[in-house]
Amino acid sequence: MSRDTHFGFQTVPDSEKQGRVDAVFDRVARRYDLMNDLMSGGLHRIWKDAMIAWLSPPRTGAGWSVLDVAGGTGDIAFRIAEAAPASEVTVLDINPNMLDVGQARARKRGLADRLTFVEGNAEDTGLPDGAFDAYTIAFGIRNVTHIDAALEEAYRVLKPGGRFMCLEFSQVEMPLLDRIYDLYSFNAIPAMGRIVAGDAESYRYLVESIRRFPDRETFADMIRDAGFSRVQWRALSGGIAVLHSGWRT
Numbered sequence: 001m002s003r004d005t006h007f008g009f010q011t012v013p014d015s016e017k018q019g020r021v022d023a024v025f026d027r028v029a030r031r032y033d034l035m036n037d038l039m040s041g042g043l044h045r046i047w048k049d050a051m052i053a054w055l056s057p058p059r060t061g062a063g064w065s066v067l068d069v070a071g072g073t074g075d076i077a078f079r080i081a082e083a084a085p086a087s088e089v090t091v092l093d094i095n096p097n098m099l100d101v102g103q104a105r106a107r108k109r110g111l112a113d114r115l116t117f118v119e120g121n122a123e124d125t126g127l128p129d130g131a132f133d134a135y136t137i138a139f140g141i142r143n144v145t146h147i148d149a150a151l152e153e154a155y156r157v158l159k160p161g162g163r164f165m166c167l168e169f170s171q172v173e174m175p176l177l178d179r180i181y182d183l184y185s186f187n188a189i190p191a192m193g194r195i196v197a198g199d200a201e202s203y204r205y206l207v208e209s210i211r212r213f214p215d216r217e218t219f220a221d222m223i224r225d226a227g228f229s230r231v232q233w234r235a236l237s238g239g240i241a242v243l244h245s246g247w248r249t
Contacts, residue, residue, distance in 0.1 A: 032073050032098065032101065033073065033075070035193070035203065035206070036139070038189055038192045038193065038203070039169075039185075039189055039203075039206065039207070040240070040241070043236075043237055043240070043241075044139070044241075046236075046237075047167055047236050047237070047241045047243075048075055048076060048079060048138060048167065049079070050234075050236060050243065051076070051079075051136070051138060051165060051167045051243055052076070052079045052080060052083055054165065054234070054243060054245065055080070055134060055136065055163065055165050057080050057083045057084035057087055057134070058084055058086075058087075059083065059084055059085070060086065061086055062086040063086070063088065064084060064086065064087045064088065064133050064134075065087070065088040065089075065090070065131065065132045065133050065134075066080055066087060066088070066089045066090070066132060066133065066134045066135070066136060067090050067092060067125075067127065067131075067132045067134070067135050067136070067157060068080070068089060068090070068091050068092070068136045068137070068138075069092050069093075069122050069125075069135065069136070069137040069140060069150075069154075070092075070093055070094075070122060070137050070138070070139070070140020070141070070143070070144075071091045071092070071093060071102070071136070071137070071138065071140070072091065072093030072095055072097075072098025072099045072101065072102045072117075073098055073101045073102045073105065074091060074101075074102035074103075074105050074106055074111075074115070075138065076136050076138050077089045077091045077102070077106075077115055078105070078106070078109060078111060080136070081111050081114050081115060087114075088114075088116075089114065089115050089116070090115075090116045090117075090118055090127075090132075091115055091116065091117045091118065092118045092119075092120045092122070092125055092127075093117075093118075093119065093120075094119065094120065094121050094122070096119055099117045099119060102115075102117060103117050122137070122140070122141070122144050122150040122153065122154075123144060123145065123146055123149040123150050123153055124149075124153060125153055125157060127157050128157070129156055129157065130156075130157070130158065130159045130160065130162075131157055131159070132157055132158055132159060132162060133158075133159055133162050133163070134158075134162060134163045134164075134165065135154045135157065135158055135162065135163070135164050135165070136165050136166075136167075137154075137165075137166050137167075138166070138167040138168075139167060139168060139169065140168075141166055141168055142168055142169070142209050142210065142212070142213040143209060147214075147222060148222060148225070148226065151164075151222060151223060151225075151226035151228075152226050152227070154226070155226050155227045155228060155248055158248040159248070160248060160249065161247065161248065162247070162248040163245065163246075163247060163248075164223065164228055164244075164245065164246040164247070164248065165243065165244070165245050165246075166219075166223075166243070166244045166245075167241060167242075167243050168213060168219075168241065168242060168244070169210040169213070169240065169241050169242075170210075170213070170215070170216055170235070170239055170240065170241060170242040171210075171211070171215055171216075171239065172238055172239045172240055173238075173239050174238045174239065177238050181240065185207045185210070186204075186207060189203050189204075189206075189207050190203045190204040190207070216233050216235065216239075216242045216244070219233075219242075219244060220232075220233055220244060223244060223246045224246070227248070227249065228246030228247060228248060228249075229246065229247050229249050230245075230246065230247045231244065231245070231246040232244070232245050232246075233245070
């Protein structure tokens, strides 16, 4: 019997969660950037820039390889490719619709020949051991069915000395701001989703999934349990989002 996993306000078996997540992103793929603007008030762009700044990709030197997971629309990959012109970036996403959006955007930006788009699961990428210098995942790990398995897979595909970096929404811990954020998240975001995309329920799930995700210290411990060392985190915008970093030994 499978272990139950909370999915929004429902409890569903692990065997069904991935299908539910896929259905959500099938519906919102074409409006994913707009969705992130709605959910973060546009701050996701600043947070992603902060992620790349902390990652600090090398501007010179060929062969620095990055795996960007759950990054189908290319937001992180584009930033890395522009910051490190000699880098090799592989974008992995389980959802083909998201990958289609990313590939189209890459062509428009003139980056199609510098990025590789791969359909795959964060829990079992099918990629070689020790193949990458860095592993990034932004706003994706909370939707993975087995987070511990995804972290172990991240460790496996990284080279010794490789960098793991995750950007994810988190729980606000500042008094008053937490209540304002909850009111905005559970009321305004689904309403905007209904108006803009004709889909309130997908947006409601995305808000609820944030509340189900482990707090920053618990998630840091999970990263350590996967084998990473020098694990650190940085709260952004009062804790609305958090960056976690770790190194493969």
